Amino acid sequence: MPLKDKAARKTYHKKYHAKWYEENKEKRLKQISDYDKTQPKEWRKAISRKCNLKLRYNLTPQEYETKLASQDYKCALCGKDANDNIRRGKVEPLCVDHCHTTKKLRDLLCFHCNSFLGHAKDNPKVLSKAAQYLIDYQQK
Numbered sequence: 711m712p713l714k715d716k717a718a719r720k721t722y723h724k725k726y727h728a729k730w731y732e733e734n735k736e737k738r739l740k741q742i743s744d745y746d747k748t749q750p751k752e753w754r755k756a757i758s759r760k761c762n763l764k765l766r767y768n769l770t771p772q773e774y775e776t777k778l779a780s781q782d783y784k785c786a787l788c789g790k791d792a793n794d795n796i797r798r799g800k801v802e803p804l805c806v807d808h809c810h811t812t813k814k815l816r817d818l819l820c821f822h823c824n825s826f827l828g829h830a831k832d833n834p835k836v837l838s839k840a841a842q843y844l845i846d847y848q849q850k
Contacts, residue, residue, distance in 0.1 A: 759803070767806050767815060778804065778818055786817030787827075795820045 713719060731738060763769045783792045785804060795802050804818035830836045
């Protein structure tokens, strides 16, 4: 096994695991199925959320809750209650808004406000132009 060269090691492991999976596919799928039956979906969703917060934003669930409480459990932009953040028929936690260039965290936003800022590419000129556009058409 090539240990010195990182790229060769990665290629070796990829081939090894692909071969192992092909040889043990049914066994592995049964393991996954058995595990899924023993773990409640809420538990898996909570673990997934915890890992996502940590990996993407370096934020613990406690820090998220503290930020949410400081915002009075409302979206920082539109003021909608966190329990009204419904997406695909389910209540979703508020999104962690952040600057994509500096990676600095901002506030917690509902899905719609977060998408709105994302589609505007966080450009204040576009957002102010959109606001002016709405004002102009509201007066007509």
